Amino acid sequence: MNWQLRLIFALSAIMAFSGLAFSADGSSLKPPSGAKVAIVIFEDMECPLCAVTFPEVHDVAKAHKIPVVFYDFPLAKHPWSFQAAVFARFFQTKSEKLGDDFRAYIFKNQAQITPGNLQQYVQKFADDNKAPLPFAIDPQGKLKEAVEADRTLGQGLHLQGTPTVFVIGTGTPTPYVEVEDRSKLAQTVEEMQKKMAATPEHKASSKAH
Numbered sequence: 001m002n003w004q005l006r007l008i009f010a011l012s013a014i015m016a017f018s019g020l021a022f023s024a025d026g027s028s029l030k031p032p033s034g035a036k037v038a039i040v041i042f043e044d045m046e047c048p049l050c051a052v053t054f055p056e057v058h059d060v061a062k063a064h065k066i067p068v069v070f071y072d073f074p075l076a077k078h079p080w081s082f083q084a085a086v087f088a089r090f091f092q093t094k095s096e097k098l099g100d101d102f103r104a105y106i107f108k109n110q111a112q113i114t115p116g117n118l119q120q121y122v123q124k125f126a127d128d129n130k131a132p133l134p135f136a137i138d139p140q141g142k143l144k145e146a147v148e149a150d151r152t153l154g155q156g157l158h159l160q161g162t163p164t165v166f167v168i169g170t171g172t173p174t175p176y177v178e179v180e181d182r183s184k185l186a187q188t189v190e191e192m193q194k195k196m197a198a199t200p201e202h203k204a205s206s207k208a209h
Contacts, residue, residue: 025157026166026176032067036170036196037189042071042154043103044162045085046078051107053163053182058100060186064193070103071150073162080115082147087122089143094131101129169196 031038039061043050061068072088074081084106092099105125106113113121126133138144154164167188169175175195179185 024159024164024166024178026168026178027173028157029069029166029168029174029176031168031170032069035067037064037192038067038069038168039185039189040069040071040166040168042073042150042157042159042162042164044073044075044078044081045088045103045106046081046110046113047075047162048110050163051110053165054104054107056182056185057165060189063186064189066189066193070100071154072147073151073154073159073164074147075162080113080118083118084113084122085147085150086138086143089146090133090137091125091129091131093143098129098131101125167192169199171199 026040029040039057041053041057043054057068072085074085088099088102088106091102102125106121109121123133125131157164165179165182165185167177167179167185169192175192177188177192179188
């Protein structure tokens, strides 16, 4: 075996090992206060698969009466996703529902949005929902900091992309399952609910989102 082939095999082995070593770790996540089970999703508002996953996650959460915790994980390859996340945070300051509705609206129109017309879509949503946009939505940069904090958290959990979906329970460390097959999300939630029903009550806490 010549040195080129040896190098290829060595690099392949390193990449395979790295994939195992840096799988997503949801053990530091927590359900919102009062919840024993929650769905956590890290999303990018420019990610086509996130647009498909968003309503699916909501439907499963509603059917099983559990909360959803969203984290922003805008990818560098997507030019308008970070700014869209900042706008989502702005509407969320008005109400949790308005923030969720904005995300759903952006995902619905995702294919038509560009860096050049994002502001037009945001303005239409604001007008339709009677939520006036100020001249500067984030004058102190706090909304941007919140998005950056989410992205840093995701990087610390070794996220490889979006959407990344976890079903989590209460405990230390957090019992969690990364849901890679979305068709098994409801089943995973039910299994976690059964597991939590069989464990002592824990006081769960989470950042307000």
